[in-house]
Amino acid sequence: MSLPQSGQKGRWTPQEVREYLDRYGYGHIIDELYDAGYRIKSYDRMVTTYIENGEIKSREVPANGSHSDSTIRIRANLSVKEAASVLFHEYLHFKIEIYQRDDPESWLKEEEEVRYREELFRIDVSKKAAELGRVEDMLGPKIAGGRRNGIPDRNTIHDYVEKKYRPFLEWTRKMHPKSDYIPDDDISRKEWGK
Numbered sequence: 001m002s003l004p005q006s007g008q009k010g011r012w013t014p015q016e017v018r019e020y021l022d023r024y025g026y027g028h029i030i031d032e033l034y035d036a037g038y039r040i041k042s043y044d045r046m047v048t049t050y051i052e053n054g055e056i057k058s059r060e061v062p063a064n065g066s067h068s069d070s071t072i073r074i075r076a077n078l079s080v081k082e083a084a085s086v087l088f089h090e091y092l093h094f095k096i097e098i099y100q101r102d103d104p105e106s107w108l109k110e111e112e113e114v115r116y117r118e119e120l121f122r123i124d125v126s127k128k129a130a131e132l133g134r135v136e137d138m139l140g141p142k143i144a145g146g147r148r149n150g151i152p153d154r155n156t157i158h159d160y161v162e163k164k165y166r167p168f169l170e171w172t173r174k175m176h177p178k179s180d181y182i183p184d185d186d187i188s189r190k191e192w193g194k
């Protein structure tokens, strides 16, 4: 098990993420989430617990964020711009309603669409950041090959989701793991500023 080291990638604060999103015209997503009754939390470690051969086991999942039951969680140990991108990713899961509980395949379809639109967001932010001369705000492609000639590459994103998410989906359907977040810190609306 390898734990992210504190401070290695920097830890974001809600106010910094808000300022970043506001700068590029996306700050409204925070208000939309709270208006819809969402809670936003941060964590250092995501641990899933499951039963295998009658034994209780647990393993750490290296996810940077998650979305379930009107709660969005973002890993604390991320840079401001990557935390903003993860928040936008999880916001897209709230906005895009492809996933149906009785259709596991739709879970993969939704992830693919979310990743496609997250890449559009990263491209848009980077274009605006370049115009402002804020090179440090620019975001590269989220996955290798996920962007070609300045546009998201749908095939690469599709293959990535198949390779990374399908085995996880199948494992989840078999094992019914329960996820715990350590810590599981609630961020109040006020903490984002404004």
Ligand SMILES: [Zn+2]
Residues within 6 Å of the ligand: 089, 093, 111, 114
């Ligand atoms: Zn996702």
